Amino acid sequence: MKNDSTPAQIKACRNLALERNRQLFEEARALNRTANELLEGENLDIEQFERYRVVRRKADRRFEDAIDHLSVLNEDFPPLQGSMQNSVGPRRVLQATC
Numbered sequence: 117m118k119n120d121s122t123p124a125q126i127k128a129c130r131n132l133a134l135e136r137n138r139q140l141f142e143e144a145r146a147l148n149r150t151a152n153e154l155l156e157g158e159n160l161d162i163e164q165f166e167r168y169r170v171v172r173r174k175a176d177r178r179f180e181d182a183i184d185h186l187s188v189l190n191e192d193f194p195p196l197q198g199s200m201q202n203s204v205g206p207r208r209v210l211q212a213t214c
Contacts, residue, residue: 130193137189140182147175
């Protein structure tokens with residue numbers, strides 16, 4: 117991030133990073149659901165259980181990635197005060213600045 121960035125540019129970058137973080141968590145939740153479906157299947161055998169474990173590990177890694185991403189995001193782009201945080205208008209500026 118450039119030091120001369122405007123508050124709107126910083127906010128736009130934060131919003132983009134938050135959207136990516138939401139996607140990471142959603143991917144992790146989807147993997148988690150898939151793993152649970154494998155575990156709850158009718159014909160649970162050792163092969164099915166091993167597939168469950170593989171998907172479960174992927175979900176765990178994705179959750180860890182999302183948490184790490186959120187931690188870095190909050191260090192680089194601290195939460196904004198007031199109603200500015202809920203606006204999505206500055207996203208147009210984002211592509212040129214982030």
